[in-house]
Amino acid sequence: MVQALIGEGFAELGGARLRSLVGLRRPAELTEAGARLAAGLRSKRSDVPGVLAAATLALVADPDRYDRQNVGxxxxxxxxxxxxxxxxAATATAPQRAARDSTAGHDLFDLLRAAHRPAAGRRTPAGGTRAGAGFTPGAPGCVRDSADDR
Known part of the structure; x- marks a missing residue:
């Protein structure tokens, strides 16, 4: 799973790696952005991670000034x-957010599972527990397939 997130990239996203999708852009500008926030000015960043990182730098540099200037x-x-x-920008209701978040989580899981599906017939980790060990029929989250009957 880690390899899918940071290594090979996602074919479904044009081969983009996670870092390029959500990574911090222009990190060299963070010190200046943090100083601007600490002075009560806008950071001049155009990315959410950059604004939050700059605010974090302002807090670490001078917690009292951070509070005085209301940087947060x-x-x-x-x-x-x-x-x-x-x-x-519209506000979603709690059920709408829950449904959206659930769908997004399932979609991400499906992408990761598809990208790193084990070789056919291999049902155990490399360490070697037997197939089906720990399977409790009917337990939440347990799905039985034909390979479990071996």
Whole structure:
């Protein structure tokens, strides 16, 4: 699973690696952005991870100044300003968020499982526990397939 996240990339996403999808952009500019936030100014970052990293640097550098200048709230307002306007900005209800998050989680799991499916017929980890060990029929999350009957 780790290899799928950081190593080979995702074929479904044009071979992009996780780091390129959610990684921090322009890290060399973080020190200046953190200083701007600590001075009560906008960070001038255009990415959410960058704003949050800059706010973290401001906190680590001078916690008292961070509180005095209300850096946390300023960073939050800056992040919220980065959210696109329109339907994506609409507030979802709790059931809508739960359904969306569940779908996203299942989709990610399916991508990872498909990318790293074990070789046919191999049902045990390299360490060698027997196939089906620990399987409790009917237990939540346990799905039985024909290979479990071996």
């Amino acid at each position: 709230e300023g960073a939050l307002l800056e992040v919220l300003a980065l959210v696109p306007r329109g339907p994506r």
